[in-house]
Amino acid sequence: MLKEEATDTLSVNDIKDLRSALAFLASKPGQLLTTKKLVDPHGELAGIYRKIGAGTPVVPPTRIGPAMIFENVKGYDMRVAVGILASRERTALLLNSSVESLPFALLDALNHPIAPVTVPGSHAPCQENVHLAPLDIRTLIPAPTNTLLDAGPYFNMGLLRAEDPETGEADVTIHRLCVQGPDRLTVYFVPGRHIDQFRMKAERLGRPLPVSINMGLDPAIYVGACFEPPTTPLGFDELTISGGLRKRPIELVDCVSVAAKAIAHAEIVIEGEILPGERMREDINTNTGYAMPEFPGYLGNAQAELPVIRVTAVTHRNNPILQTIVGPGEEHVNLAGIPTEASILQLVEKSMPGRLLNVYAHSAGGGKYLAILQFRKSSIRDEGRQRQAALVAFAAFSELKHVILVDEDVNIFDSNDVLWAMTTRYQGDVSTVFIPGVRCHPLDPSQTPQFSPSIPAEGISCKTIFDCTVPYHLRDQFVRADFVDVNVEDLLS
Known part of the structure; x- marks a missing residue:
């Protein structure tokens, strides 16, 4: 149990960030497991959660189980949370819905969006601690390695936020981010993703694209962010859906080192710039030929040339919690699948x-x-x-x-x-x-x-x-x- 935050009176309406979500889950039997066992983020952490609650299509033995907090991560003074959305039942609990009604809840939020608002840095918990470049993200944050063949450590629940360099329209999406050096990440964009469109526009202008990478969030933010076209066309800010789910605006804050905005209640924010014209091989440090486990259940191939993010700052809350995902698995199913269900329902209903x-x-x-x-x-x-x-x-x-x-x-x-x-x-x-x-x-x-x-x-x-x-x-x-x-x-x- 998350002892320092568990309460019998916490309501789902009180959830505004990862911490309140964990406290809410701690009050629900069987939904949250905490361990103080020393765990290595290199392979071991994912290997444990595979058997606890990763779910299909992770290779058996696996199952749908509780979310988990690792309080003692080897080499780091930072907790790691995994599996927050790795159960459809738990996702429904966190979004004040039911297993059957989840896509309808998302449709309602889509039809009743609430735009995010910007708050001053003094009101943004994510900036309680600030690390400016030069820095080494490898020693600051325990990015897990899922398997021994991974290209490297990955941030798998990093919500990127960026703005169109021409129109100023904003977008948020989750992409795999491989840690390549003290201040370098590679990012993989499936063709057509909106932030990649922003990156290409900035590159044509010869400019870097400022981004924030937000980790450890209110589950409503992650789920709302996973809608895709044609439901959310280029220029549509998915944070408005997340606001609709919570029936209040998501709070943003200006980044401290780049011209971008971050999620004010994130546990950890990596600020940086996608560099124009710079590319890097995904497995440049390991030469395994593989990237990481992908959602279909197989190891993905390492990409030969990926855009590079130069990290300019890391900010975080006091006693931060890194949120990650063991992929493939039920957490990816819910993140990708529930918005997909809502999109299909909407379009077929119109037809x-x-x-x-x-x-x-x-x-x-x-x-x-x-x-x-x-x-x-x-x-x-x-x-x-x-x-x-x-x-x-x-x-x-x-x-x-x-x-x-x-x-x-x-x-x-x-x-x-x-x-x-x-x-x-x-x-x-x-x-x-x-x-x-x-x-x-x-x-x-x-x-x-x-x-x-x-x-x-x-x-x-x-x-x-x-x-x-x-x-x-x-x-x-x-x-x-x-x-x-x-x-x-x-x-x-």
């Missing part, structure tokens, strides 16, 4: 109101590759619309690879129930729709010409619809056995 009941971005797809859609057919005229909904889902989230369609009597959050529907309501030759030759997310190792001659280039995939819904005219032949509805809580109590 065919009242038919799509819910969406689950399944753990097996890392929150990106696989979505299960619960669709209701009200008449014979709805037959075929379920497949149209799947096509809309692909448009709502371009990195989606597979869609499984099920009826309203199937629990989309229960994989056994989904596989039951696939077994009894699906025939491969008539219930499968193949859409070949479509670009997907680049980290799927199966989308190569070597895997299939139908793939012309890496990153191209065959997207697939698995229609496990009952044809409307046969619905009377597929009624599940009905049982008496009994309140077992009274019996068990």
